[in-house]
Amino acid sequence: MEIRSISPWKWQDERSYAQAVEAKNVTSTLYVSGQTAISADGVSSDADMQTQLTLALQNLEQVITEAGYECKNIVRLNVYTTNTAELWPNFPILQAWVAKHGTKQATTLLEVKSLFETLSVELEATVVK
Template sequence: MEKRTIDPWKWGEYTNSAQAVEVKQPAGTLYCSGQVAMNEQGQLVDGDMRAQLIQTFQNVEQLISEAGYECKNIVRLNVFTTSTAEFFTTCVDLYQNFTAKHGIKQATTLIEVKGLFQTATVELEATVVK
């Protein structure tokens, strides 16, 4: 697999993502459903958006790993949240740490929504290539 990121504007360096990602000759593509902060018993974890995002990242990592892929090959990571303001003030460091930990530079869309599953405040949707 060959991956190339495209960021034509200088400000792109500060978004912790890329404006576009091109993938050539992938051996496989994994389209992940939206992941929320569910524990192994299928219960949404208690806590604020930050606590939920920590569990959601763990779920994303487990799903991708068990599918035989690697988080470093995430090419698109969409974030759905019930409050973009809260996400930027309480969670952006977790997001940056996650992408840095795995060396990801992905295409991203951050979307504020009216509601998510039960009392979830954040949901992640990933596309991963091999």
Template sequence: MEKRVINPWQWQDARSYVQAVEIKQPQAVLYVAGQAAVDEHGGSSVEDMRSQLLLAIANLEKVIREAGYEPSGIVRLNIYTTSAEELLGCFDVFQDWVAVHGIKQASTLLEVQSLFDTLTVELEVTVVR
């Protein structure tokens, strides 16, 4: 696989994403459904945004690794949240996670009216290897 990042500017670097990612000749592509703060029994978290983001990331990593991929292969990440303001207040969690894995992903942040049950943040990704 050959991966090329396209960034005509530098301002997005402070926000931990890239403008575009080109993948040539991937071995495989994994499309992951939105992962949120849901426990192993299917119960939705009632915790704050930071706690939900941490659990959503853990769940996302579990699915990715179970499929035989690595978080570093994430090339597209959509973030859905019921409060962009609250999410940005704990965005360090997201940025630290991206940095630890060396993720270079095209991203979109969407504030939505609601998510399932008591959930406040959901992460949807495409992963390549």
């Protein structure tokens, strides 16, 4: 498999994503449902954005790993939040996670009116191998 990031500009590099991602010779694709700050017991977090983002990333990584995939092969990562202004100060947490895995994914960030129960951030990924 070969993954190629396409970014005609440099400004997106500071935001830890690529404008487009091409994946060639893929043997399988994993479509990961939105991962949030829900505990293993199914309890939705009512914690602050930093705590919820951290737990959502842990849950995302667990699902990807248990499926036999690697986070470095995420080709698309969609971020949904109920409050972009609260997410921005915590965005370095996501950027550090992306850097840790060496991921260069296409990303879309959307502010939505609400998420399930008390949740404030949700991460949806497409992973290849």
